[in-house]
Amino acid sequence: MADADLSALRGLWAEIQDLDAIEELLAWDQETGMPAAAGPDRADALASLAGLRHRRLTDPALRELVAVRSRDGLSAVEQAELARIRRRIDRAVAVPEELTRALARASSRGFDAWLEARRSRDFALFAPALEETVRLTREAATIRVGEGSAYAALLDDYEPGLEVAWLDDLFARLGEELRSRTAELPVLASGGDEAAPLYPVDRQRELVRGLSANIGFDFERGRLDPSEHPFCTALSPRDVRLTWRWDESDFRPGLFGVLHETGHGLYEQGLPELSRGSAIATTVSTLVHESQARFWENHVGRSAGFWRGLAASFVEHFPDTPLRTPEAMWQSVNAAARSPIRVDADETTYDLHIAVRYRLERALFEGDLSVRELEPAWDDLYAEVLGLRPRHPLEGVLQDVHWAAGLFGYFPTYTLGNLAAAQLREAMEDELGPIEVRLEQLETGSLLEWLRREVQSTITVPRKTVRS
């Protein structure tokens, strides 16, 4: 391939990456502070953007350049880069522009409807928008897979090659094991609605920002803002945005939310800054992304060593806390219980929440369940799997933002991420020795360095916003 051709290819790809970054900004803004009335305009803008990107992705000039480059004798990395570009082009070409636009619009509207439904605690206000998103998502997935399972196509969006049968088996085995371990656990309601504000938000913000920075998140290249549901989005390695929410009667949702998102953010900030338009400098897959987030959240944040390191600062930030010793803090953040909210769940019960979502979203796409039936189905499954019933939809079907934003097939990557995080920890400790010792000094630099070397410098598919 002539240098001019490669440069032209990079130029076209850089433009698509710019549009990706712009889309992330529009979505971030919608979730962090867009004026409430602007929803319809934002949906229009996102639809126009999706249409323009579709036209760029399906531009014959781009395909021609890819074909030319494919004829060269390429290195493994160059082949991987090209495969990534091709995968994205193929997916764009398969779905008509109009459908792509409609999906973008529906996802944006879905988010607004979800917000409104949460405010009224009424799933019915969200159901019509969700129906539309499911319908369009199924249509696009079906076009791509033909006779195959639409749900399988969605899984493939987040983890290339992930198969339904394999996941069925995994969740069956995992579910059985976990249910026998959790059946006797106490049932906890979410949120301490009436408890005293032991953990004022300003102090929480100071603590979690400091923690995030200490473990390596660079606030010159990122920021932290409030949102209804925590997430991390990356416009580039130099612009990585975390969000969080908090509870003034309980420090755990804020702290673990930020550790989780920081895990995502560290991955994004650590990506190599290659030449503009390179398709290779992106994260590997959602599974790998989640493994990084869950590593920092659980293997660091819920470890005894970490709390020995953090205890003094914790008490300084929250003088009224009843937790006075590292031991008490560590027990508090590891208390296992059957509770309704996934993101606040302990490690033992967490994957049961994922199993529920997996069964439900699969049923939605295999035609066994309609959106209208979703709320009672959700509640029944929680009764079956976790032995509790949500008291209201904020504790139930309205708790997660994913489906509102059109993300179906994403949830299983959390469980896979948990499994991968445990394996990574084992491999890390084989090399570094017990990490608890380092955490007592809040010495996390060597952990991050290990992750960057062993995990974050490998190769595959495009970046997406990652969710909690």
Added chain:
Amino acid sequence: MADADLSALRGLWAEIQDLDAIEELLAWDQETGMPAAAGPDRADALASLAGLRHRRLTDPALRELVAVRSRDGLSAVEQAELARIRRRIDRAVAVPEELTRALARASSRGFDAWLEARRSRDFALFAPALEETVRLTREAATIRVGEGSAYAALLDDYEPGLEVAWLDDLFARLGEELRSRTAELPVLASGGDEAAPLYPVDRQRELVRGLSANIGFDFERGRLDPSEHPFCTALSPRDVRLTWRWDESDFRPGLFGVLHETGHGLYEQGLPELSRGSAIATTVSTLVHESQARFWENHVGRSAGFWRGLAASFVEHFPDTPLRTPEAMWQSVNAAARSPIRVDADETTYDLHIAVRYRLERALFEGDLSVRELEPAWDDLYAEVLGLRPRHPLEGVLQDVHWAAGLFGYFPTYTLGNLAAAQLREAMEDELGPIEVRLEQLETGSLLEWLRREVQSTITVPRKTVRS
């Protein structure tokens, strides 16, 4: 024109409006909170966006639809709408896509360089970026006007038909009149660097947000954020964003900044919500925009009636203020002095600041002044026109964001806006009687209603971000 053609035209135009709104969001984000390191990525994104929009504006399909519609028997409003679309297409067609992209990139980088230069109080850090922006702006303007004055083409961007000779005459007459009135005024330095924080920012925010809401700004359809230089940007009538900055030793920059931006914001929020893709529902011109801002800032905010209405709340917000009576407050906000900062200037000296900028930017584009000579030229002109010398570039050539962001030809509209605001007040009082009486009760609804009826429902060119 067949309905299908009109609908196609509206569809194409809606997409361009969406790109405009997206550009506004990217710029707003860059000025309000983008991570510091992300500047180069933002410049790339804005350049890609400008390139895509250029391709949409120069799309033969769009031009064909405009030509078809031009053959119909059109109403005056339809003709005005079409003229607006044609004006924009013609301007896009005249400038090559590459130059359009380069200009967008340079303006974005210019803003970052300006920020950095402000932090170091060093014009030299800004000069290279400004040189590039001036060079590209001149190139684009020259392509458009051929043999004519490049600066005239820039004026026309903000106020169609505005002429250099006419402005020369205006500033000559105005300058003479104002200098005779201001020669004896005391000279004040900017900022009370060492004064006590009599006006804590939280209280200021509460007061100015409340004021803004009281005079009609709808926070469901807008927001207020901090920025280095105050501005108002509108993504749509449902998404209007004001910014402000403050000084804890002086309430005036914050309060008058917000009143000014609220004036802009009220105009944007009051635009009719017509069908998507209509080109008619935008503000008339920058002059008219500024007249609205300066009306609320000066004719309302610096009036005795307003301060009689506001005094009790003012003292409640700032119990330590030495200003204890409406009279004292009113005198404080009308104290005339020769001072270095334009946005903080009183009504008497304000237009002299504009005259300085007018002479400088004209010289920059007519080849009489290079960017390297700009700082001493600025300081000399201030000595000549206002009889003072900036102590450092924050008080001088680095004070305004406009040139950094590529806005040349904008400044004169402030003076024209001042003149128009005074005329509007006269016409308003002919109908409503003295507005002071209403302001004593903080009854501003009838003023806004009058402005919406008499000014804000008239017709001409596209919306832009408006600056302070």
